[in-house]
Amino acid sequence: MTAVVNPQVAADPLPPRRRNRAWEKFRRNPSALLGGAIVTFFVVVALLAPLLPLPGPVETDWAAVRKAPSAAHPFGTDEIGRDVLSRMIWGAQASLLAGVLSVGIAVLLGVPLGMLSGYLRGWTDAVISRFTEALLAAPFLILAIALAAFLGPSLQNAMIAIGLSAMPIFIRLARAQTLSVMTEDYVESARAVGIGHLGLIRRYILPNILPPIIVQSTLTIATAIIAEASLSFLGLGQQPPAPSWGAMLNIAKNFLEQAPWMALYPGIAIFLVVLGFNLLGDGLRDALDPRDT
8 A cells, every 4th residue: 555645745846945955056056147137137127118218219300310329329220210229128028028928828828738638648648749749840930920920910919929839848848747747656645645636736736847847938938039029020020110129120131231230239139138038047947956956
């Protein structure tokens, strides 16, 4: 007869001792702290956009068309005299919103399907796995472009397209983690004391698969931001005159010789925010590694 242990102890994927150890490991990781600082900076700037003393992102100044960076316009102006710094700050809202919400869509759809696949197995697992493999047959960005073109050009549709394209990643991750957790003794103990399916999933399986999902979500946000910029560059994301880093690059490609700053600053912003999320995700992966004892 299987010995019954207290399943409640195993339900917490990060007990206080391990949680403190994870934080200490994260805090001692310079690259993780740098990534967190970069992400925090962009989030704060995006949130403070309405309060900053800058021209509106769609305000034009026909006397300052394609002007080089100056005291009046620190990042210069674009082809119709709009302030590049203002448009970059407001464009950060679109990029970060697209990254977070699209990954949220992928998690909300993918994790339940992956858990269902790993928990029920059998024909349910076969159907969901074949569906996932069909989506993974197309490259992520190509699938996102196809879905965005089908749904129509807008930021909302771009987020849906990116979320659906990223969903297979979370289906496979949740399925693999669920299969792993299902072999643990505390799951068998929970079953032995009469806990039902929903209680087992909610109290013991979901909490224990959350750390890798959190790490993957952070890394996928970086990919989603690049995807949003790509869709906006192609005219399938944020629509003019609303600012977006990808749309700004699309316009700037026509003025690389006359006004290189139009492309330089949005490109740097995309690079930095993607770097920040990647460093943050790597730091979280190291800090939450269950093999760390």
